Amino acid sequence: MNRFGKTLLVLALVGVVAMAFRVSWNALRDVARVVGADATAATLYPFVVDGLMALALVATLVLTEERDKRFALRVLATYTLASLILNYVHGLVPELHGHAVDWGRLADWDPANWALVLLATSLPVGSIYFGSDLVAKVLHHRPTPSDGSADGRGAGVSAPLPHTPEQPAPEFPHTALTGAPQVTSEPVLAQVSEGADAVRTPHPYTPHALRTPELSAQEQADRQAQFEEAELERMRQDARRTYAESVQAARPLSARALGEAYGMSESWGRKQILAVREGDDSDRPHLVAIGGA
Known part of the structure; x- marks a missing residue:
């Protein structure tokens, strides 16, 4: 694919992500207000959740080590699932948008409500921890050569011929x-x-010859x-x-x-x-x- 096609593909992805964030932003803001956030915190809450998802996606594309890439994918999957659950709850309870529900009440069943409130309130703290870890891994990342050689020379590049x-x-x-x-x-x-005498193995049935004294360093x-x-x-x-x-x-x-x-x-x-x-x-x-x- 040429550069124009790649640029167009990236711009299309950015547009889709921006529209998806706007749709999710409405639900996450209403959930943040119900669990006790003020107007400013509720406005910033979607950036905490979906923003970390974008950060984890970038880290997955940048990191090359298998362990770091797996960690970034796990963070991306965890926050994607959390955002999906909160959006699902917002869809089940449309009253959250109009503040018609009690404060701190996301579900009628108490255990489910406690679990949802714990999930919604723990996401900002997790964003601080996981986001810092991902940024540290990206900043300390050293890309390895694709061929794995120690001196960085490509496998297809032959060694220079001696000068003739x-x-x-x-x-x-x-x-x-x-x-x-x-x-x-x-x-x-x-x-x-x-050298030939030293390498030659004596026959097992012949008497061993006398050992000659070892030569001095001089x-x-x-x-x-x-x-x-x-x-x-x-x-x-x-x-x-x-x-x-x-x-x-x-x-x-x-x-x-x-x-x-x-x-x-x-x-x-x-x-x-x-x-x-x-x-x-x-x-x-x-x-x-x-x-x-």
């Missing part, structure tokens, strides 16, 4: 760089073999540092190989593109390019001029 360079590193057959330092993978292999830190250094060196070798392959393809990568391709900075990529160039210079033969006598 405009010119990704081309894939070429790996060629060995002449003069490039080779990295030994012994620390990495040692870490992998130790040894663990040294091994972790060796592992990280080996990973960094492997990344450097891959980056240098990628740059060399791009040079062979006559499309050399820039320092920024090379760094972003490996999740590093532009200065890091520049260092790898310089290392490749220095390696190439060291492999070239140096000519020495020999002066004649």
Whole structure:
């Protein structure tokens, strides 16, 4: 439905509610006069009852938590039923409008009269209590995201993709760089073999091996540092190989593109390019001029 249709629907609802309030206002005012209210209080009495109904209806539309919404609906149903009973009594006893009945007398049967008087006099007090509670719930209400995520991101919104360079590193057959330092993978292999030994479950019928003493904190830190250094060196070798392959393809990568391709900075990529160039210079033969006598 478009905005014009929604606006028209809301205006129609407001008109119907206003006319229904005017019809109910006459009956509630006469009941308030019979139970002892003066002219001003009797005039304001319908606003206390039907006004709280409107407040409970708005709170039901605003609140989203199930417990608060159920409470607002119960208040709306209770006051709707009370207003209906008082309007029904006014219809059964038309003399209430002309003040032809005794003061405080809404029914001929005493128990029914006591119940009706208690209902009519308790509604203003209940409006104060329930109205304050509803307003407090609405003011302290925090709408929750429709998808329930903790960071407020919609379920249909995908996570941002990682930034990739405009010119990704081309894939070429790996060629060995002449003069490039080779990295030994012994620390990495040692870490992998130790992890495999730790996960391996011993056979129940084989004798248990002797437990090796646990590593100290310093040894663990040294091994972790060796592992990280080996990973960094492997990344450097891959980056240098990628740059060399791009040079062979006559499309050399820039320092920024090379760094972003490996999740590093532009200065890091520049260092790898310089290392490749220095390696190439060291492999070239140096000519020495020999002066004649």
